[in-house]
Amino acid sequence: MVRHTGGCHCGAVRFEVQAPARIEVTECDCSICSKTGYLHLIVPKSRFKLLSGEDVLSTYEFNTRTARHLFCSVCGIKSFYVPRSHPDGFSVNARCLDEGTVEAMSVKALDGKNWERSHPGGRGKPLEE
Numbered sequence: 323m324v325r326h327t328g329g330c331h332c333g334a335v336r337f338e339v340q341a342p343a344r345i346e347v348t349e350c351d352c353s354i355c356s357k358t359g360y361l362h363l364i365v366p367k368s369r370f371k372l373l374s375g376e377d378v379l380s381t382y383e384f385n386t387r388t389a390r391h392l393f394c395s396v397c398g399i400k401s402f403y404v405p406r407s408h409p410d411g412f413s414v415n416a417r418c419l420d421e422g423t424v425e426a427m428s429v430k431a432l433d434g435k436n437w438e439r440s441h442p443g444g445r446g447k448p449l450e451e
């Protein structure tokens with residue numbers, strides 16, 4: 323495990339996250355992830371720490387309102403949030419990590435758009451909504 327740091331564009335939101343140096347991230351094609359270009363690095367709550375910006379974070383919720391989409395109210399960047407798939411953890415946007423600590427990144431595709439259809443009976447959960 324290494325300590326990665328990251329944050330939003332304007333610098334108001336800053337966080338640190340414990341994760342491997344070689345990370346595996348998920349690219350989801352659901353309605354919101356495809357528009358934000360989000361790359362998910364999922365970690366348990368205990369491995370994420372918000373360093374600053376709690377006061378500028380805004381929350382956006384839709385559909386089942388399980389996911390809490392957090393974004394910086396100053397610059398609009400969604401650098402991390404609480405996903406529907408992992409309400410007890412965080413999804414960090416790998417695109418918002420600082421340079422220097424990520425040695426390698428492999429991207430795995432997730433079919434979030436067709437999740438309900440391709441997972442009848444609710445095996446697993448999509449990242450969003």
Ligand SMILES: [Zn+2]
Pocket residue numbers: 330331332333334335394395396397398399
């Ligand atoms: Zn910002």
